[in-house]
Amino acid sequence: MYYYYTPVVSIHLYFSFIQVIVSSHEKQYVIFPPQIKTDKTGIFQILRGSSSTMMSNNELSVCWSFFGEYCTSVFFFLDKDIIYICPFNGAVKGKVLITNFRLYFKSSYNVSPTVMLDVPLGAISRVEKMGGASSRGENSYGLDITCKDMRNLRFALKQEGHSRRDIFELLFKYAFPLSHGLPLFAYVTQEKYAENGWKIFKPMEEFRRQGLPNNKWRITFINEKYDFCDTYPHVLAVPFESKDEDLRRVATFRSRGRIPVLSWIHRENQAVIVRCSQPLVGMSGKRNRDDERYLDVIREMNHTTKLTIFDARPNVNAVANKATGGGYEGDEYQNAELVFLDIQNIHVMRESLKKLKDIVYPNVEESHWLSSLESTHWLEHLVLSGAIQVADKVSSGNSVVVHCSDGWDRTAQLTSLAMLMLDSHYRTLRGFQVLIEKEWISFGHKFASRIGHGDKNHADQDRSPIFVQFIDCVWQMTKQFPTAFEFNESLLLEILNHLYSCRFGTFLYNCESARDLHDLRSKTVSLWSLVNSKSEIYLNPFYSPESGRVLYPVASMRHLELWVSYYIRWNPRIRHKVQCCESSDSEAKWIQLLVLTRKFSQHRERGA
Incomplete structure (x- = not known):
């Protein structure tokens, strides 16, 4: 095995002599050179089991699983005792290691059972100081860490020596790199895989798979430079008879210019799922005849008498949006029926998940479990029932239009779930990747705003678990149809882990134009590169492909379950x-x- 030294360029000033060694076999080693006077044998005992080995001349090698991760101040923090206030085992003494990707804690070698924490810094939502100089209680001085993945962590330190300040500053810097002018970890890591996951989704290939273009639908590159709609993908499918100038007139009447465009077409009956944003009706009840005609053209494509418009919002919210210039389609859309699906907004969903977190971590009151779970309303908010209505209409030969306010949250949930029910291709391992890339990533779900990658603003009102809800719904479907999906639960957990980790570029930024602007595909690795390099662990052994089958899950509360493997895994x-x-x-x-x-x-x- 050959090694080469690489200086840790952004290391803490006091510890710039620490080196990182990297092998040619996609392994990385943190090296303590002999000149560092520290108990390497003791450190090795702490990290034993973490791919650690003692090297010649008493150096310690800590092996990580991918390139780009380096230790920020290993020598300093491995030599400092810290106490993890474990909600299950009490105060646990151990050592902590912080890199530019993770926080790693392992209990001392004489502690049984062994307690370990491995937390991607991207999953950290907030870091706060606990206690002050006058704190006298046992373990009352330290750090509180709130995570995005349902965990809260508490560490206690000794008050002398500024030990808390140094750890706090390092965590704050690397957990929130964008707030400190630093790149996200995805831009630092240099992982290599046999397959390039960025190539899994090719829009034109997916259109051709659906039988497009045809004599009713055409492909337009009106948004090739993202100057038509900066949150839409660069290639769109629109009615054949609608010219690009028609599209521009419609765009003036749709929020953010997100006009109705095709997401999916039924091969046999030619019914379509079309997505868009709300019309800009406003308090004065404005009309746009180009928009009205455009929707009627969509209706005429498969000769249905009525076009069903599914507005994801509660009726009262849609009415309230008129005050800010939005609204919904009124009676002037003569050949359309409007259905409100009563799905709550991002703020309600955020508070619902917070309530769920409170009852599952760290303690669960088993005597009141069912009533506590019901009080969170989390299972009620799952959008399966709305998606079933969309799928049923399309399967029956009726075209539908789906929108919420801006068309990037509830709309994505509904279209992608309905497509999953209707099209067995999306229930395969690679097809599911295409579905996420298409309906969520390319159509501008605001991942950066909803997750807060690298941003210290914990209280940002734009944060919301919209994508988590979608993955939860997919899990519910895999439970009800255990042979219909080629992938298993491990894939869903992997996706949610890296939704936060910032290790891959897949979920970074809010839209396709921003990803192109930051050279995401050339400078970061796709999550699908990892998934497809070890696809066997994500495969469902009971999968039985049925190409024409439409899935209709049961969405009633008594048939939905709490996803224990995700929400209560800690x-x-x-x-x-x-x-x-x-x-x-x-x-x-x-x-x-x-x-x-x-x-x-x-x-x-x-x-x-």
């Missing part, structure tokens, strides 16, 4: 109990399913 007590209760039952169901699948396959072979 609570070992509850997770262990759930796994123990479910393991034997789940195993029996899977065995029974395997038997039935084999019998069906044998029957089909005999019939052939």
